Amino acid sequence: MRILGIESSCDETGIAIYDDEQGLLAHQLYSQVKMHADYGGVVPELASRDHVRKTLPLIEAAFAEAKCGPEDLDGVAYTAGPGLVGALLVGSSIARSLAYGWQLPTVAVHHMEGHLLAPMLEERVPEFPFVALLVSGGHTLLVKVSNIGEYQVLGESVDDAAGEAFDKTAKLLGLDYPGGPLLAKLAEQGTPGRFKFPRPMTDRPGLDFSFSGLKTSAANTIRNEGDDSQTKADIAHAFQTAVIDTLAIKCKRALKQTGIKRLVIAGGVSANTYLREQLAKVMQGMQGEVYYPRPAFCTDNGAMIAYAGMQRLKAGQTGDVSTQVMPRWPIDSLPSIA
Incomplete structure (x- = not known):
């Protein structure tokens, strides 16, 4: 067919x-x-x-x-x-x-x-069941996938999606649209540890996400700390680390809750190199496997x-x-x- x-x-x-x-x-x-x-x-x-x-x-x-x-x-x-x-x-x-x-x-x-289902287009494909992290400019979802069409939403963003928070924070940093990939690139030049932002909703049970408060923390830091290039890079680094730590914590929690050791990440933000690195570490620690589509x-x-x-x-x-x-x-x- x-x-x-x-x-x-x-x-x-x-x-x-x-x-x-x-x-x-x-x-x-x-x-x-x-x-x-x-x-x-x-x-x-x-x-x-x-x-x-x-x-x-x-x-x-x-x-x-x-x-x-x-x-x-x-x-x-x-x-x-x-x-x-x-x-x-x-x-x-x-x-x-x-x-x-x-x-x-x-x-x-x-x-x-x-x-x-985009990872199914690759040579290495996940077997069912698996947990999927769908993370893009408009959506942030954790889904238990038992088969095609058999989906259980485990958690989702209660406000901004992760990609949306990336784009909005990038705009505050004066970066062009679309800002998410530019913020990720700027973060590579940042100094680890200079700024530390909260990991929202990780201090309580549950798998929902919230990124609007994190965006506000970044906005306040940008306003108070000046706008020289290194400071912007340090803020970008701290922001990206906070978002991806939050995603990794919730993914690990979802995998433990379901007992599944296969994780799929998909959506625009799944192309983020640091996200892939951190989730690979999570799955290595859990003796599991992570799958994702090619960047295109x-x-x-x-x-x-x-x-x-x-x-x-x-x-x-x-x-x-x-x-x-x-x-x-x-x-x-x-x-x-x-």
């Missing part, structure tokens, strides 16, 4: 073609980062309009890369949520229109399920949507021609593929 995947939930247009026997045949991606940088963040209306311009040309490029055409497809998958409603509607409308014209079934894919599949992409869509297509979970998107969509409400 072969499927076309369309990702348009925010500021990346991702297109991929996936074959359940041959694997990933094509992967096309266009990022709107430069367009939104002038505004210091994603402008939803501009994002939607750019998806309109880029989706069809990228689909044509994917067909060329895969050396196939619509007649070789068995379905079309698209991101139905969560995400920006206008951007989701663009991808949904295009996917359903093409599928109707090509007489193919459509599959509505949950964006975070796509991230959760950490951020939003069509490959993860195509893969997730393929699993549900094979399970017969397809939709009709109506256009429906869900800007908010709990991941634990998804049906199992069993």
Whole structure:
């Protein structure tokens, strides 16, 4: 079977073609980062309009890369949520229109399920069950994964997501958008121990996260300590260390609670080198294993949507021609593929 995947939930247009026997045949991606940088963040209306311009040309490029055409497809998958409603509607409308014209079934894919399953695109894949840390600009979740569609949310952020806190703190440090990766790079030049920020909600039971207070601590330090380059680097180092220590503590707690020794990290922040290093140490200490997608599949992409869509297509979970998107969509409400 072969499927076309369309990702348009925010500021990346991702297109991929996936074959359940041959694997990933094509992967096309266009990022709107430069367009939104002038505004210091994603402008939803501009994002939607750019998806309109880029989706069809990228689909044509994917067909060329895969050396196939619509007649070789068995379905079309698209991101139905969560995400920006206008951007989701663009991808949904295009996917359903093409599928109707090509007489193919459509599959509505949950964006975070796509991230959760992205490590399955690698040669080394986790077995079920595992614990997944989904960490991005919009979400921070700990999920027990028993099978595809069998998800139990163990903990989530009660305010800012980790990636959002990275971006907001980077902006306070005067870094360009998107600030998270720039803050991580600046942190490499920081002096360990000069500043120490709290590890929120680690002094009490539970697996929920909170990063807004940590962001406030960083903002107060930036305001009080001056703005020379070394001080900024030291604050970045302290901030990144606090966020990642918090994530590592909660991951270790979730693994002990579930008795599982397999950890998956996915989402945009999972590309952070320091996060990977710290979670590798956690899993080494617990005699467990950690899995993650390659950096290109950490951020939003069509490959993860195509893969997730393929699993549900094979399970017969397809939709009709109506256009429906869900800007908010709990991941634990998804049906199992069993």
